[in-house]
Amino acid sequence: xxxxxxxxxxxxxxxxxxxxxxxxxxxxxxxxxxxxxxxxxxxxxxxxxxxxxxxxxxxxxxxxxxxxxxxxxxxxxxxxxxxxxxxxxxxxxxxxxxxxxxxxxxxxxxxxxxxxxxxxxxxxxxxxxxxxxxxxxxxxxxxxxxxxxxxxxxxxxxxxxxxxx
Amino acid sequence: xxxxxxxxxxxxxxxxxxxxxxxxxxxxxxxxxxxxxxxxxxxxxxxxxxxxxxxxxxxxxxxxxxxxxxxxxxxxxxxxxxxxxxxxxxxxxxxxxxxxxxxxxxxxxxxxxxxxxxxxxxxxxxxxxxxxxxxxxxxxxxxxxxxxxxxxxxxxxxxxxxxxxxxxxxxxxxxxxxxxxxxxxxxxxxxxxxxxxxxxxxxxxxxxxxxxxxxxxxxxxxxxxxxxxxxxxxxxxxxxxxxxxxxxxxxxxxxxxxxxxxxxxxxxxxxxxxxxxxxxxxxxxxxxxxxxxxxxxxxxxxxxxxxxxxxxxxxxxxxxxxxxxxxxxxxxxxxxxxxxxxxxxxxxxxxxxxxxxxxxxxxxxxxxxxxxxxxxxxxxxxxxxxxxxxxxxxxxxxxxxxxxxxxxxxxxxxxxxxxxxxxxxxxxxxxxxxxxxxxxxxxxxxxxxxxxxxxxxxxxxxxxxxxxxxxxxxxxxxxxxxxxxxxxxxxxxxxxxxxxxxxxxxxxxxxxxxxxxxxxxxxxxxxxxxxxxxxxxxxxxxxxxxxxxxxxxxxxxxxxxxxxxxxxxxxxxxxxxxxxxxxxxxxxxxxxxxxxxxxxxxxxxxxxxxxxxxxxxxxxxxxxxxxxxxxxxxxxxxxxxxxxxxxxxxxxxxxxxxxxxxxxxxxxxxxxxxxxxxxxxxxxxxxxxxxxxxxxxxxxxxxxxxxxxxxxxxxxxxxxxxxxxxxxxxxxxxxxxxxxxxxxxxxxxxxxxxxxxxxxxxx
Numbered sequence: 009x010x011x012x013x014x015x016x017x018x019x020x021x022x023x024x025x026x027x028x029x030x031x032x033x034x035x036x037x038x039x040x041x042x043x044x045x046x047x048x049x050x051x052x053x054x055x056x057x058x059x060x061x062x063x064x065x066x067x068x069x070x071x072x073x074x075x076x077x078x079x080x081x082x083x084x085x086x087x088x089x090x091x092x093x094x095x096x097x098x099x100x101x102x103x104x105x106x107x108x109x110x111x112x113x114x115x116x117x118x119x120x121x122x123x124x125x126x127x128x129x130x131x132x133x134x135x136x137x138x139x140x141x142x143x144x145x146x147x148x149x150x151x152x153x154x155x156x157x158x159x160x161x162x163x164x165x166x167x168x169x170x171x172x173x
Numbered sequence: 174x175x176x177x178x179x180x181x182x183x184x185x186x187x188x189x190x191x192x193x194x195x196x197x198x199x200x201x202x203x204x205x206x207x208x209x210x211x212x213x214x215x216x217x218x219x220x221x222x223x224x225x226x227x228x229x230x231x232x233x234x235x236x237x238x239x240x241x242x243x244x245x246x247x248x249x250x251x252x253x254x255x256x257x258x259x260x261x262x263x264x265x266x267x268x269x270x271x272x273x274x275x276x277x278x279x280x281x282x283x284x285x286x287x288x289x290x291x292x293x294x295x296x297x298x299x300x301x302x303x304x305x306x307x308x309x310x311x312x313x314x315x316x317x318x319x320x321x322x323x324x325x326x327x328x329x330x331x332x333x334x335x336x337x338x339x340x341x342x343x344x345x346x347x348x349x350x351x352x353x354x355x356x357x358x359x360x361x362x363x364x365x366x367x368x369x370x371x372x373x374x375x376x377x378x379x380x381x382x383x384x385x386x387x388x389x390x391x392x393x394x395x396x397x398x399x400x401x402x403x404x405x406x407x408x409x410x411x412x413x414x415x416x417x418x419x420x421x422x423x424x425x426x427x428x429x430x431x432x433x434x435x436x437x438x439x440x441x442x443x444x445x446x447x448x449x450x451x452x453x454x455x456x457x458x459x460x461x462x463x464x465x466x467x468x469x470x471x472x473x474x475x476x477x478x479x480x481x482x483x484x485x486x487x488x489x490x491x492x493x494x495x496x497x498x499x500x501x502x503x504x505x506x507x508x509x510x511x512x513x514x515x516x517x518x519x520x521x522x523x524x525x526x527x528x529x530x531x532x533x534x535x536x537x538x539x540x541x542x543x544x545x546x547x548x549x550x551x552x553x554x555x556x557x558x559x560x561x562x563x564x565x566x567x568x569x570x571x572x573x574x575x576x577x578x579x580x581x582x583x584x585x586x587x588x589x590x591x592x593x594x595x596x597x598x599x600x601x602x603x604x605x606x607x608x609x610x611x612x613x614x615x616x617x618x619x620x621x622x623x624x625x626x627x628x629x630x631x632x633x634x635x636x637x638x639x640x641x642x643x644x645x646x647x648x649x650x651x652x653x654x655x656x657x658x659x660x661x662x663x664x665x666x667x668x669x670x671x672x673x674x675x676x677x678x679x680x681x682x683x684x685x686x687x688x689x690x691x692x693x694x695x696x697x698x699x700x701x702x703x704x705x706x707x708x709x710x711x712x713x714x715x716x717x718x719x720x721x722x723x724x725x726x727x728x729x730x731x732x733x734x735x736x737x738x739x740x741x742x743x744x745x746x747x748x749x750x751x752x753x754x755x756x757x758x759x760x761x762x763x764x765x766x767x768x769x770x771x772x773x774x775x776x777x778x779x780x781x782x783x784x785x786x787x788x789x790x791x792x793x794x795x796x797x798x799x800x801x802x803x804x805x806x807x808x809x810x811x812x813x814x815x816x817x818x819x820x821x822x823x824x825x826x827x828x829x830x831x832x833x834x835x836x837x838x839x840x841x842x843x844x845x846x847x848x849x850x851x852x853x854x855x856x857x858x859x860x861x862x863x864x865x866x867x868x869x870x871x872x873x874x875x876x877x878x879x880x881x882x883x884x885x886x887x888x889x890x891x892x893x894x895x896x897x898x899x900x901x902x903x904x905x906x907x908x909x910x911x912x913x914x915x916x917x918x919x920x921x922x923x924x925x926x927x928x929x930x931x932x933x934x935x936x
Contacts, residue, residue: 045202051195051198051201051202052194052195052196053195054199054201054356054357054406055201055358056356056357056358056440056840057440057839057840058439058440059440059839059840059841061839061840061841062356062840064356091195092194092195093194093195093196095194096194101190101193101194105193105194108189108193109185109186109189109190109193111806112183112186112806112807112809112810113193114186114189114192114193115407115652115653115654115810115814116355116356116357116405116406116407116408116651116652117188117191117192117193117197117404117406117652118199118355118356118357118406118407119356119406120192120193120195121195124193142848143848143849144848144849146848147847147848147849148847149848150356150840150845150847151356151848152353152354152355152356152407152409152814152818152845153407153652153810153814154810154813154814154817155813155814155815155816155817155818155846155851155854156817156847156848156851157813157851157853157854158806158809158810158813159848160848
């Protein structure tokens with residue numbers, strides 16, 4: 009953790025988040041994860057390890073899947089951020105969120121937001137992934153409950169549903 | 174059961190929508206006005222006397238709330254089974270992560286420097302770190318003999334069997350510590366005011382454990398302590414007992430500061446300081462007839478409990494009772510012992526002692542098979558428990574379980590024989606070796622012996638003012654599906670739609686003590702109570718003439734509304750009563766250890782790469798009999814998840830210790846399986862039904878943790894022809910095994926004795 013007194017000078021940082029523009033006053037080196045959770049009350053991103061290993065804090069920045077615990081907020085200036093809160097369209101769940109419910113992809117739920125963002129990221133790039141490609145696409149996100157199978161099945165199910173929609 | 178039965182269907186998870194949208198509230202998502210953040214100053218040495226504590230002048234300590242042992246209003250202990258673990262060390266520290274002081278500050282970023290600015294001077298004392306050191310008693314660190322607990326289970330005449338044995342097979346097996354590694358670290362918030370007392374919100378399994386601990390610590394009556402479970406991001410036993418410590422710390426800081434205090438561990442603190450699976454050592458000495466029948470044996474099961482007693486006695490009990498596996502032992506003596514070392518206390522982790530002793534049993538069965546020259550299939554088949562036979566504690570198997578049939582089906586779906594033949598040919602050349610391994614096992618559901626009777630759990634079901642039904646239990650959801658399955662049971666009992674049933678948040682102000690959420694007891698034991706409490710609601714409405722015997726959901730809703738409007742409240746309670754035919758002798762450790770066992774046969778297929786010494790699990794068959802499966806999707810998820818943790822336990826997860834302290838407390842160096850590491854895990858259920866559980870269910874949560882380690886290590890041994898008797902089994906261990914030309918399984922007795930001190934003799 010950094011000494012907040014040493015970096016007391018705040019910067020004005022603007023970005024688009026879940027479709028809306030936000031400007032925050034933050035220390036440039038503050039972690040994007042903390043800005044999301046503490047200043048924007050977007051608590052769907054979770055801290056599991058704080059060192060970019062578990063993927064629970066995953067968000068999309070300009071379409072890229074990143075660990076928000078490793079991103080100084082200054083780097084997000086001018087970017088387009090999507091968090092788990094921006095995945096559903098109002099009350100209508102995203103096709104992958106529906107598939108998670110149907111396939112048992114969420115157990116304790118703590119890795120779920122990050123997993124869903126990893127899955128969305130994969131499906132955006134590769135709408136019809138193979139089983140192997142799904143495993144690979146989720147391998148940066150740790151889950152201790154499911155053994156991954158039902159998460160992989162959920163991603164496959166979402167791809168299938170989208171293909172047949 | 175109705176034709177439109179709700180149990181047996183994969184209904185939507187109650188809290189599923191909140192989890193997939195990220196709106197579920199975990200403790201770190203909760204913020205209270207004026208909240209401070211707390212941190213823990215821990216001992217840095219494994220054992221010693223505290224001489225002096227110095228606060229560096231570089232920090233403005235006036236800004237901090239500081240709590241020491243002297244600030245504890247009640248008893249300085251974390252009350253559990255025995256009260257030996259201090260909440261804050263006072264004079265002596267007994268392990269290197271022992272809490273000494275607590276700090277709180279409004280800016281959480283200032284805490285790490287403040288913790289580092291406190292130095293503690295010690296008079297160091299000699300410390301011990303292994304089971305063997307503890308047994309030598311060169312240092313007595315706990316009680317009079319370093320022993321937390323012993324058990325003796327005896328059946329038949331063990332001393333008389335050795336003379337006539339055709340074979341005596343001996344082996345020793347060890348398992349390492351394992352971190353639960355829930356993805357949500359431990360955390361608590363506490364708030365205090367004189368009128369309401371202390372309230373804590375947190376990530377936890379057992380609200381009433383914390384309730385009890387806080388009453389003793391804070392010297393407050395029951396009504397002045399309130400514990401609320403927040404959404405909990407994984408637990409696996411790791412949030413059974415340690416949350417009482419964190420709740421205690423947050424409570425002390427809140428009482429001293431008069432402000433709410435949040436303590437959230439970071440990953441390294443969580444891994445280093447909180448509990449892990451007990452390391453174990455199991456010694457088997459077994460007499461076998463030339464027909465391959467177990468004549469009897471001696472089993473010594475020893476676990477390392479760490480510095481304080483905590484739950485070790487109970488873990489030991491379950492491990493000891495499961496040590497004989499699913500086999501018929503005409504004669505057996507099981508000596509079990511939990512010893513103290515200067516490491517942080519080891520604790521609950523899915524399986525609770527059974528994965529350790531069953532690893533030994535199932536490796537030993539393969540060793541016996543080799544010794545006798547029979548197949549791993551045959552040695553198991555000849556010794557499986559049959560209905561009517563008695564377990565090691567003399568519990569007669571009353572279920573019509575047919576383990577031979579389970580084994581036959583597992584062999585078939587895994588294509589065991591076909592693969593064995595194929596691998597025998599393919600393993601001749603090249604740098605790839607493949608193998609198949611079997612594990613047969615059982616897992617008792619619910620508390621052991623008299624445990625459920627002592628717990629005396631209470632469950633409530635409420636007919637609400639809006640006509641809906643609410644289940645009141647202290648059983649917690651942390652991924653397993655507690656809310657979903659208990660709602661299914663209530664809906665089924667009342668013949669109502671699943672959607673009409675909701676679950677009260679586990680809050681000790683609101684819900685009765687339905688016991689801890691552990692021991693694979695929730696569906697079987699608590700579920701049964703939910704069923705009967707639900708029927709009580711219906712009975713009240715019928716006897717009040719508000720409802721007929723046959724009703725629909727709307728009539729039920731209207732009746733409920735009317736009853737509540739008239740009487741104020743409609744609640745029905747159900748308390749656990751031990752079945753009359755269950756007998757348990759705590760002194761002799763004999764009798765009905767569990768109301769039901771789940772039974773399983775798991776088969777692993779592995780590849781060992783002789784170049785990298787890496788092991789990959791290529792296929793995994795998990796076949797089990799768990800009674801009625803109430804929710805197939807959740808049940809399958811439990812099995813797959815448990816097998817994945819078992820694969821980690823076998824092949825990946827090694828806690829590196831130095832002087833009682835975990836050295837690899839990060840996800841970068843403590844390695845758990847990722848999505849690319851795991852095989853297809855194929856799950857099969859057999860459903861016999863069970864008279865004790867709700868709608869025939871048995872416990873399921875812990876079972877899948879027991880089988881993977883022995884199945885996988887048996888498969889590796891099969892692939893390489895090398896005997897491995899420990900886990901975790903890492904590539905470097907396999908390299909050592911290959912290079913040493915270590916004892917090949919089935920070699921003559923003399924080489925056993927010279928190589929590893931293992932006795933095997935053939936008459």
